[in-house]
Amino acid sequence: MSVETSEPVFKNGVLRWVDARLPVLSWGYNEFMAYPAPRNLNYWWNFGSLAGFCLIVQIMTGLVLSMHYNPSAAGAFQSVEHIMRDVNYGWLLRYVHANGASMFFIVVYIHIFRGLYYGSYKAPRELLWMLGVVILLLMMATAFMGYVLPWGQMSFWGATVITNLFSAIPLVGEPIVTWLWGGFSVDDPTLNRFFSLHFVLPFVIVAVVFLHILALHQFGSNNPVGIDLTKTDKIPFHPYYTVKDLFGLSIFLIFFGFFVFYAPDFLGHADNYVPANPLQTPPHIVPEWYFLPFYAILRSTVFEKLFAPLALLGYVGIDAKLAGVLLMFSAIAVLFVLPWLDGSKVRSARFRPIYKWVYWLLLIDVVILTWVGGQVPTDRVVWIGQFAALYYFVHFLVIIPLLGKFERPRPLPESIGKPVLGRARLQPAE
Amino acid sequence: MQRKPLFRPILLALILCGLAPGARAAGEGVDLMQRSWPENGPLGTFDRAAVQRGFQVYKEVCHTCHSLNYLAFRNLAALGFSDQELQAIAAGYKVPALDDEGQPIEREAKPFDHMPAPYANPAQARAANGGGLPPDLSLIVKAREDGLDYVYSLLHGFGDPPAGHQVPEGLHYNRYFPGGNIAMPQPLTDGQVTYADGTNASLDQMAADVTQFLHFVAEPKLEERKLTGLKAGIFLVVFAGVMLAYKRKTWRDLH
Ligand code: HEM
Numbered sequence: 001m002s003v004e005t006s007e008p009v010f011k012n013g014v015l016r017w018v019d020a021r022l023p024v025l026s027w028g029y030n031e032f033m034a035y036p037a038p039r040n041l042n043y044w045w046n047f048g049s050l051a052g053f054c055l056i057v058q059i060m061t062g063l064v065l066s067m068h069y070n071p072s073a074a075g076a077f078q079s080v081e082h083i084m085r086d087v088n089y090g091w092l093l094r095y096v097h098a099n100g101a102s103m104f105f106i107v108v109y110i111h112i113f114r115g116l117y118y119g120s121y122k123a124p125r126e127l128l129w130m131l132g133v134v135i136l137l138l139m140m141a142t143a144f145m146g147y148v149l150p151w152g153q154m155s156f157w158g159a160t161v162i163t164n165l166f167s168a169i170p171l172v173g174e175p176i177v178t179w180l181w182g183g184f185s186v187d188d189p190t191l192n193r194f195f196s197l198h199f200v201l202p203f204v205i206v207a208v209v210f211l212h213i214l215a216l217h218q219f220g221s222n223n224p225v226g227i228d229l230t231k232t233d234k235i236p237f238h239p240y241y242t243v244k245d246l247f248g249l250s251i252f253l254i255f256f257g258f259f260v261f262y263a264p265d266f267l268g269h270a271d272n273y274v275p276a277n278p279l280q281t282p283p284h285i286v287p288e289w290y291f292l293p294f295y296a297i298l299r300s301t302v303f304e305k306l307f308a309p310l311a312l313l314g315y316v317g318i319d320a321k322l323a324g325v326l327l328m329f330s331a332i333a334v335l336f337v338l339p340w341l342d343g344s345k346v347r348s349a350r351f352r353p354i355y356k357w358v359y360w361l362l363l364i365d366v367v368i369l370t371w372v373g374g375q376v377p378t379d380r381v382v383w384i385g386q387f388a389a390l391y392y393f394v395h396f397l398v399i400i401p402l403l404g405k406f407e408r409p410r411p412l413p414e415s416i417g418k419p420v421l422g423r424a425r426l427q428p429a430e
Numbered sequence: 431m432q433r434k435p436l437f438r439p440i441l442l443a444l445i446l447c448g449l450a451p452g453a454r455a456a457g458e459g460v461d462l463m464q465r466s467w468p469e470n471g472p473l474g475t476f477d478r479a480a481v482q483r484g485f486q487v488y489k490e491v492c493h494t495c496h497s498l499n500y501l502a503f504r505n506l507a508a509l510g511f512s513d514q515e516l517q518a519i520a521a522g523y524k525v526p527a528l529d530d531e532g533q534p535i536e537r538e539a540k541p542f543d544h545m546p547a548p549y550a551n552p553a554q555a556r557a558a559n560g561g562g563l564p565p566d567l568s569l570i571v572k573a574r575e576d577g578l579d580y581v582y583s584l585l586h587g588f589g590d591p592p593a594g595h596q597v598p599e600g601l602h603y604n605r606y607f608p609g610g611n612i613a614m615p616q617p618l619t620d621g622q623v624t625y626a627d628g629t630n631a632s633l634d635q636m637a638a639d640v641t642q643f644l645h646f647v648a649e650p651k652l653e654e655r656k657l658t659g660l661k662a663g664i665f666l667v668v669f670a671g672v673m674l675a676y677k678r679k680t681w682r683d684l685h
Binding site: 039081084085091092095235239240243244246247250251253254257258260261262264265270271273274283 | 472500505565568569572573574575577608648650651654655656658659660662663666667669670673674676677680681684
């Protein structure tokens with residue numbers, strides 16, 4: 001079964017008239033209906049459309065929340081409680097939005113790890129991958145500022161800790177922090193600007209998502225086998241993947257709904273139901289779970305234990321705090337350059353006997369970092385955190401480049417219909 | 431090349447394990463007293479009688495020191511109080527107002543008013559409590575880890591400190607309070623209130639009742655939320671089934 005891309009002919013005269021002058025309809029048709037997709041995509045390919053769904057949910061619930069929300073230090077906490085108690089279905093809106101952020105990150109992290117497993121970042125999809133990393137960064141900024149809005153204790157202290165990181169920048173650090181705050185501490189002006197930015201950044205994400213999709217459709221989706229496919233191995237997105245995505249969406253909604261309706265505060269922090277109090281620091285300041293791996297890298301960077309040798313950085317004016325910030329950002333920067341770190345021409349881990357294992361080690365490493373980020377940094381936790389942080393970078397900067405040189409991939413099939421070894425997966429993976 | 435059948439479950443399990451413990455900070459260490467609360471569980475509802483009794487405990491005991499700013503008298507309708515009863519309950523309190531000439535006065539509260547606070551401001555509250563600030567209790571159950579068990583335990587936790595534990599002047603020993611020294615004197619003792627419904631007002635009974643009442647104030651939409659979840663869940667399961675069938679049908683011609 002193959003796809004012939006032809007210009008759609010709209011039966012409706014008005015649509016035809018419009019499309020002849022503004023071909024947005026045929027564009028939409030070509031990109032989202034006729035789009036030739038590999039016929040062997042498995043369920044891990046559902047997470048792209050799920051991420052798009054999450055973005056739309058966040059924008060719609062956020063829009064209504066912002067109609068009732070009051071971005072002032074004196075009124076923010078109260079207005080969120082007003083939403084929870086007095087606005088029709090306000091509790092639902094807020095729980096969907098707050099848990100929606102977590103769901104969005106779960107989906108996007110799975111989406112990223114899918115890309116890592118099947119080598120979706122490799123040529124010719126480097127820009128597609130990098131746009132994805134940009135989206136991740138924008139999501140992080142958006143979620144961070146969103147978490148400040150309810151103005152609870154964790155909002156306030158999280159904002160204080162994270163904005164303070166910029167003070168690590170030599171010379172201009174302090175003035176930058178003051179500039180970010182709009183004052184000498186996190187306060188009304190900070191909350192106001194965070195609200196503006198939190199409102200607008202998702203729309204920037206929408207724009208980058210369009211670029212992401214544009215880049216995707218240039219060469220088409222990668223697939224579990226990771227080879228370039230011929231026309232005969234592609235099927236039109238609609239109805240095959242629309243219906244598969246809808247099925248995936250309904251399962252995702254059950255998972256999402258479980259949190260919203262039965263454990264709405266499980267992923268949050270009790271402390272954020274205490275109004276912000278600049279005079280009282282909570283005993284443990286912990287960011288949201290989706291930041292924990294990065295937070296772990298930040299906090300593990302002390303010039304002691306495993307990282308004692310880093311003290312040498314002191315001679316070039318980099319103190320432990322700055323080193324931590326740099327390492328934390330590098331954790332994302334390595335993702336940017338990953339397409340060039342990985343020299344292996346074979347995309348899918350299915351044909352890379354060693355990478356397949358290394359991949360799982362990375363995943364376990366990230367899970368460990370997530371755990372470390374949520375713990376009180378005792379000696380033991382710092383040791384574990386340092387090993388895990390080190391391994392993260394070793395994975396990307398040492399193992400991946402070496403594998404590209406020395407790993408001997410299994411022979412690739414010529415097409416998904418013609419496997420090299422027996423036991424073929426002739427059919428689409430479901 | 432066969433895909434590992436374990437691939438999916440392992441990935442999901444790992445990710446979920448990563449989330450759960452990671453998301454919470456380490457606790458304080460003392461094991462809380464446990465109780466099974468009727469409003470917990472997927473279809474839990476508040477025990478109206480217990481919550482009403484808890485309201486009585488709050489009014490007669492806790493309200494001397496703690497405000498409940500997010501509670502409007504009209505919210506109590508959800509507990510089964512009639513309009514007349516609400517009028518009467520509200521009328522028991524005075525709220526600030528202005529008279530026709532703009533002079534500050536006090537008037538009887540109406541159901542739409544919020545519960546007035548015992549102190550005019552935090553400074554006054556501190557002065558009256560030996561420097562400790564009694565927090566507003568509207569959200570206390572959500573504002574502590576395991577809030578229900580915590581508040582319930584806290585009310586039980588007063589007593590003599592263990593040997594060697596120094597309690598500073600003006601504070602009281604409570605084994606469930608972080609650090610052990612709390613500015614709140616033991617608020618409840620057996621028989622502290624006389625329940626309108628004749629229930630025996632033991633310390634344990636009052637602690638459980640007031641905790642349930644505070645939970646109601648923290649989450650007035652709890653029952654609506656769980657019921658909506660049930661409806662949404664049924665819909666989604668059916669929807670998922672239909673989608674799966676439809677997907678199979680659509681894909682059949684490819685196989
Ligand atoms: C990328 C998409 C978005 C993400 C990841 C995100 C994330 C968040 C998070 C984590 C919170 C804190 C929730 C809480 O703990 O209460 C929040 C709050 C909020 N967000 Fe968003 N958001 C997004 C999009 C939007 C948009 C587009 C708007 C407005 C049009 C918006 C408006 C709000 C408002 C008013 C609040 C405060 C109310 C509350 O705390 O529940 N959000 N957001």
